[in-house]
Amino acid sequence: MGMSSFLLFKRGESTSANDLLRDLKKICIEENLFFDSDEETYDSEGTLKYTRVYISDIPFRENYSRTLCFSVYDEPHDFQIVSFKWDDTNIEYFKAVVSDDFDDNEDLLLRFSHAILKIHPTAKIWVEEEWFYALEELDNITEMPYKSEWCYKDPRELTRD
Numbered sequence: 001m002g003m004s005s006f007l008l009f010k011r012g013e014s015t016s017a018n019d020l021l022r023d024l025k026k027i028c029i030e031e032n033l034f035f036d037s038d039e040e041t042y043d044s045e046g047t048l049k050y051t052r053v054y055i056s057d058i059p060f061r062e063n064y065s066r067t068l069c070f071s072v073y074d075e076p077h078d079f080q081i082v083s084f085k086w087d088d089t090n091i092e093y094f095k096a097v098v099s100d101d102f103d104d105n106e107d108l109l110l111r112f113s114h115a116i117l118k119i120h121p122t123a124k125i126w127v128e129e130e131w132f133y134a135l136e137e138l139d140n141i142t143e144m145p146y147k148s149e150w151c152y153k154d155p156r157e158l159t160r161d
Helices: 017-030 106-119 135-143 148-152
Strands: 006-010 034-042 048-056 067-073 093-099 124-126
Touching: 017 034, 017 048, 017 067, 017 093, 017 106, 048 106, 067 106, 106 124, 106 135, 106 148
Parallel strands: none
Antiparallel strands: 006 093, 006 124, 034 048, 048 067, 067 093
16 A cells, blocks of 8 residues: 554654664564664764664564564654644644555554554554544554554544444
């Protein structure tokens, strides 16, 4: 499908890239996932501003198609602020973690998204549609029988199905 996912924080309230990197490593340990990172960029004070991470549920060398790739940003970062016409709150959000295309890895995306929102319950997951997934929605989705289309449907529709 060619879609990306985004971990959003309210502008000015995001977690540092260094702390997010630590959280991602922790999630991988707790969820028995494989983790790797590269492309670290630091500012002049030595603060991590950007990194690229890879998460998989099988060893990377066995099957690269099961890998989710994420870019992790430190706020502020150019071009990472977004707002939505369909969001009545008029809040500006910071895209702190951005996935590449996750096609055929929706189950892995759900595991990751649910785990990261457990650590950051005020954040939201956005998947290029006109809705967000909050922790409560992902709690409900993970309690239901798994449906691979979870991330392509409004969470209110999924709980009615």
